[in-house]
Amino acid sequence: MSKLEGEVYYPSKEVVARANVKDYDSLYERSIKDREGFWAEEAEKLEWFKKWDKVLDDSQKPFYKWFVGGKFNIVHNAIDRHLKTWRRNKLALIWEGEPGDLRTFSYHALNREVSSFARILHSMGVRKGDTVTIYMPQIPELAFAMLACAKIGAVHSVVYGGFSVEALAERIADARSRVVVTADGGFRRGKITDLKKTVDEAIKRSPTVESCIVVRRTGHEVYMESGRDFWYHDLQQLPIACPDGQECKTEVMDAEDPLFILYTSGTTGKPKGQVHTHGGYAVYTSTTHRYVFDIKEEDRWWCAADPGWITGHSYIVYGPLINGATVMMYEGAPNYPYPNRWWKMIEKYGITILYTSPTAIRGLMRFGDDWPKRYDLSSLRLLGSVGEPINPEAWRWYYEVIGQKRCPIMDTWWQTETGGFMITPLPITPLKPGSATKPFFGNEVAVVDDEGNEVLVGEEGKLVIKNPWPGMARTIYGDPDRYVQTYWKDYEKQGWYKTGDSARIDKDGYVWIIGRIDDVIKVSGYRLGTAEIESALVSHPAVAEAAAIGLPHELKGNAIHAYVILKQGFTPSPRLEQELKDHVASEVGPIARPEDIQFVESLPKTRSGKIMRRVLKAKALGKDVGDLSTLED
Numbered sequence: 253m254s255k256l257e258g259e260v261y262y263p264s265k266e267v268v269a270r271a272n273v274k275d276y277d278s279l280y281e282r283s284i285k286d287r288e289g290f291w292a293e294e295a296e297k298l299e300w301f302k303k304w305d306k307v308l309d310d311s312q313k314p315f316y317k318w319f320v321g322g323k324f325n326i327v328h329n330a331i332d333r334h335l336k337t338w339r340r341n342k343l344a345l346i347w348e349g350e351p352g353d354l355r356t357f358s359y360h361a362l363n364r365e366v367s368s369f370a371r372i373l374h375s376m377g378v379r380k381g382d383t384v385t386i387y388m389p390q391i392p393e394l395a396f397a398m399l400a401c402a403k404i405g406a407v408h409s410v411v412y413g414g415f416s417v418e419a420l421a422e423r424i425a426d427a428r429s430r431v432v433v434t435a436d437g438g439f440r441r442g443k444i445t446d447l448k449k450t451v452d453e454a455i456k457r458s459p460t461v462e463s464c465i466v467v468r469r470t471g472h473e474v475y476m477e478s479g480r481d482f483w484y485h486d487l488q489q490l491p492i493a494c495p496d497g498q499e500c501k502t503e504v505m506d507a508e509d510p511l512f513i514l515y516t517s518g519t520t521g522k523p524k525g526q527v528h529t530h531g532g533y534a535v536y537t538s539t540t541h542r543y544v545f546d547i548k549e550e551d552r553w554w555c556a557a558d559p560g561w562i563t564g565h566s567y568i569v570y571g572p573l574i575n576g577a578t579v580m581m582y583e584g585a586p587n588y589p590y591p592n593r594w595w596k597m598i599e600k601y602g603i604t605i606l607y608t609s610p611t612a613i614r615g616l617m618r619f620g621d622d623w624p625k626r627y628d629l630s631s632l633r634l635l636g637s638v639g640e641p642i643n644p645e646a647w648r649w650y651y652e653v654i655g656q657k658r659c660p661i662m663d664t665w666w667q668t669e670t671g672g673f674m675i676t677p678l679p680i681t682p683l684k685p686g687s688a689t690k691p692f693f694g695n696e697v698a699v700v701d702d703e704g705n706e707v708l709v710g711e712e713g714k715l716v717i718k719n720p721w722p723g724m725a726r727t728i729y730g731d732p733d734r735y736v737q738t739y740w741k742d743y744e745k746q747g748w749y750k751t752g753d754s755a756r757i758d759k760d761g762y763v764w765i766i767g768r769i770d771d772v773i774k775v776s777g778y779r780l781g782t783a784e785i786e787s788a789l790v791s792h793p794a795v796a797e798a799a800a801i802g803l804p805h806e807l808k809g810n811a812i813h814a815y816v817i818l819k820q821g822f823t824p825s826p827r828l829e830q831e832l833k834d835h836v837a838s839e840v841g842p843i844a845r846p847e848d849i850q851f852v853e854s855l856p857k858t859r860s861g862k863i864m865r866r867v868l869k870a871k872a873l874g875k876d877v878g879d880l881s882t883l884e885d
């Protein structure tokens with residue numbers, strides 16, 4: 253290998269010796285030359301009720317279809333097929349609650365729980381193709397509910413438990429769910445989050461909802477509306493059977509049937525429901541998980557994300573279970589009650605791979621080295637990062653203090669839309685702190701200008717993906733035009749996917765993600781739309797107009813800064829500022845609370861009336877505001 257530029261960390265002999273892939277270049281070349289052949293070979297590793305007729309159907313670009321004609325169910329692959337082997341008695345899930353309670357499930361037990369949940373959903377009238385909204389804390393039943401939907405062919409829409417009434421109601425309405433699954437509450441930092449109350453408020457605004465299944469977690473008193481709300485543990489006692497008997501069968505689905513909808517924030521207020529499918533998504537998540545994290549039978553895998561995020565869907569639930577892994581799940585905050593919580597759990601459960609976000613790493617780093625140093629972290633062999641670019645200081649701390657210079661860090665770049673890792677190292681890849689390194693097999697990426705010309709080496713440009721891949725979102729739920737418009741219109745001629753990120757590629761072909769160039773703000777790794785924050789602000793009686801931008805923040809990566817024009821009769825005050833911050837937190841969710849609000853007289857706009865957020869941002873950062881030719885005033 254030729255010498256690489258900059259700060260480079262080479263993998264140890266031990267890491268290379270046990271890696272599932274030993275030679276990136278040759279397999280990559282093969283995967284590009286014969287993309288369909290590569291993916292067909294990976295798909296063969298799963299069980300199909302009927303094999304596909306065609307690997308890729310690109311006759312209706314950009315509406316690609318994968319494994320067309322194949323009959324499949326992701327749950328058959330994530331659970332059922334393991335029951336026929338010794339994995340039946342392997343641990344599928346280790347769960348620890350924030351108060352310290354522990355529950356574990358073998359694959360056999362997982363099947364029992366999922367089948368029971370499936371039966372209950374079925375008895376509530378949920379059928380193939382129906383959408384079920386899931387709004388839960390991080391407890392095992394969240395995963396059971398997702399898998400139960402998939403098992404009977406229903407489509408789940410998980411809404412992150414940190415979102416508030418407005419966000420939840422909007423997502424229920426868009427998905428037209430008749431059934432909502434929730435819990436009385438969850439534990440976070442020693443406090444109870446009152447999920448049921450949020451659900452009650454949201455249901456008031458959601459005429460489609462007929463019933464609500466409530467899992468008991470905290471035991472605190474909640475309102476239960478008779479005829480609408482049902483305790484999960486009560487339903488479990490009922491002798492209800494599926495039409496096919498007590499054993500609830502896994503539905504035979506088309507490979508392209510929808511598996512779930514997951515909402516992402518977008519340019520306009522309305523969130524975009526990304527639609528993922530049974531077949532392609534299963535192949536993509538399991539393949540990326542197996543190669544990138546080098547999954548072995550004896551691993552204990554911990555993806556410390558929230559299942560309400562795509563990372564939880566792909567790499568807590570589906571990918572790892574398809575690979576028959578043992579999955580760790582933890583309910584609460586990383587530093588509760590003390591900043592040793594995670595390190596203690598790694599030691600206690602013998603975690604071998606930890607996958608988390610730069611925000612979490614920075615948050616734990618600030619408590620110093622003594623907390624992790626008191627624990628035996630020698631079980632760890634690989635680390636991972638996701639959600640935003642990782643700054644080199646955090647990377648080095650993660651590598652040296654947590655990984656003890658033994659564990660390579662897989663910095664995986666991907667999106668809700670991509671379903672799984674797109675640009676990522678493998679364990680054998682020489683690493684550069686802050687770079688997601690190279691494209692995963694089958695993918696070709698480029699950094700281009702507005703016309704699609706590749707920019708010079710090392711220069712910033714727009715990141716595009718040049719090919720379809722099995723894990724790609726198939727459409728935006730109920731709005732295919734918006735799917736085309738958002739992702740495929742800009743490079744229509746070339747047929748490339750626009751990621752919305754800017755990046756640069758260095759001399760060694762390493763990709764460095766810079767950040768979002770659209771109206772998305774990543775706060776602590778969570779994806780928020782400027783529009784959601786702005787519409788929450790203008791829903792307050794004092795606000796005439798608002799603009800939100802993200803500015804760099806030491807811990808959160810980005811923090812929200814809002815600019816507000818008040819209505820006549822209102823005057824700026826610290827009290828009003830506080831009130832507006834609280835208002836956004838209660839409308840969208842605590843994660844969206846603005847760091848700072850400035851009261852202004854006007855906002856920079858284009859002649860067509862669009863707020864020029866980049867001008868606000870450049871001014872706030874003391875940078876050159878750039879081209880102002882489209883500015884109205």
Ligand code: 6R9
Nearest residue numbers: 638639640641663664665666667668765779
């Ligand atoms: C998986 C996930 C997608 C956006 C994406 C990018 C940012 C994710 C990253 C990263 C740099 C990484 N992002 N992983 N940036 N390095 N390793 O986060 O999905 O919530 O849809 O966000 O996150 O900006 O475009 P999602």
